[in-house]
Amino acid sequence: MTDKTEYIWRDRKRIIFGLPWTFTVYKLTKEKLLIESGFLSKKEEEIRLYRIMDLTLHRPLGQRLWGLGTIHCCTADKSTPEFDIRRIKKPSAIKNLLSDMVEQQRDEKRITAREFMDDDVPDFQDGGHA
Numbered sequence: 001m002t003d004k005t006e007y008i009w010r011d012r013k014r015i016i017f018g019l020p021w022t023f024t025v026y027k028l029t030k031e032k033l034l035i036e037s038g039f040l041s042k043k044e045e046e047i048r049l050y051r052i053m054d055l056t057l058h059r060p061l062g063q064r065l066w067g068l069g070t071i072h073c074c075t076a077d078k079s080t081p082e083f084d085i086r087r088i089k090k091p092s093a094i095k096n097l098l099s100d101m102v103e104q105q106r107d108e109k110r111i112t113a114r115e116f117m118d119d120d121v122p123d124f125q126d127g128g129h130a
Contacts, residue, residue: 005029008101009094012088018066026085028098031105045083049098050105051076057095063087071095080125 009028012020027034034054035045052075069091072084088094106112108126 009097011088011094014066014068014089018068018087018089024086026088029099030101033085033086033098045080047073047075047077047080047083049102050109050111051102052098052102055095055099057091059091069095071098087114 005027007029009026011026013022013024013026014020015022023039024037025037026033031049033049033084034048035047037043040116049084052073053076056072057069058072063069067089068087070084070086071088071094075083085094088111
């Protein structure tokens with residue numbers, strides 16, 4: 001069985017000297033980010049792009065020497081509220097691509113940041129006041 005999904009970006013987490021000798025693979029489609037990890041026992045996390053709230057690029061000296069970086073993501077996803085896209089090539093370009101795609105998905109689905117802020121919405125059913 002072949003995987004016919006069209007990926008916009010795909011990379012592996014890298015180790016020493018920037019070599020991709022790990023069992024973590026990042027895949028980006030139009031609507032979601034997939035993080036596949038493991039060798040004998042595989043795990044695949046799926047994060048819908050419109051749920052990503054914040055992106056932060058970290059480039060410590062050790063990673064910068066090899067042209068790598070880590071993108072920290074905060075989401076509105078209950079099972080994966082935070083995750084890292086670790087030690088990838090071209091991290092700044094990937095962060096910008098991901099940021100643009102997140103905004104595009106929010107526009108297409110007509111989702112605003114207000115929809116993620118459950119605590120700010122008054123509960124009128126229980127007699128709450130605005």
